Amino acid sequence: MMVCTSCGVERSTEAALVCQQCGNAHFQANYKSGVMGGTLHADSVPYEHGEQLALFVGEKKKKYYFKKWDKEADKRKLTWNWAAYFLSIFWFGYRKMYKHIAIILSIVVALDIVTLLLDIGNLAVNRGIAFGGAAVIGIMANSLYKKHAEKKISEINATYSNKEQQHMALKKAGGTSWGGVGIALLAFIGYLGVFFVLATAAGRL
Structure with a gap:
């Protein structure tokens, strides 16, 4: 079982980038993304890629976009902006x-x-x-x-x-x-x- 490192609530999926309860961003080694292309359920990538993605997006909006990308990965459909x-x-x-x-x-x-x-x-x-x-x-x-x-x-x-x-x-x-x-x-x-x-x-x- 994977839990949020901030609030302790069980994460919806191991690949979840953001806690659905408190909004804490996860940068675990099992963060799954297609950093070279593809979807969030592609092959796992190292820890630093999750951190790099957060740095690229910016502190203010990283939770917003990580939550959107989580939804796209879980439901396999696009989200609205x-x-x-x-x-x-x-x-x-x-x-x-x-x-x-x-x-x-x-x-x-x-x-x-x-x-x-x-x-x-x-x-x-x-x-x-x-x-x-x-x-x-x-x-x-x-x-x-x-x-x-x-x-x-x-x-x-x-x-x-x-x-x-x-x-x-x-x-x-x-x-x-x-x-x-x-x-x-x-x-x-x-x-x-x-x-x-x-x-x-x-x-x-």
């Missing part, structure tokens, strides 16, 4: 996931081209695309963030052999950034410029 749903690319910027911003805006531009060429860009269609896209982001965000964190951890471990250097690099690469929000804003302004050009060329402005 309200911040990502409402803030979209700005949430990705805040979490320093810049490649995802580029992918999302590229998809949006592609959809704009299709709707402009087919002349179906009315209000109802635009709203449907917007809400549908936001819902997909809300559903996928936690899983995408975990994969992003795992990839960064793998890259940093391959670059640095010293544990202190690894921890410093993890804190720098992870956490949050208001500068990242600014990058997302600039990317969005750039998208508006592209849309203006496309809409003008299609005679929609």
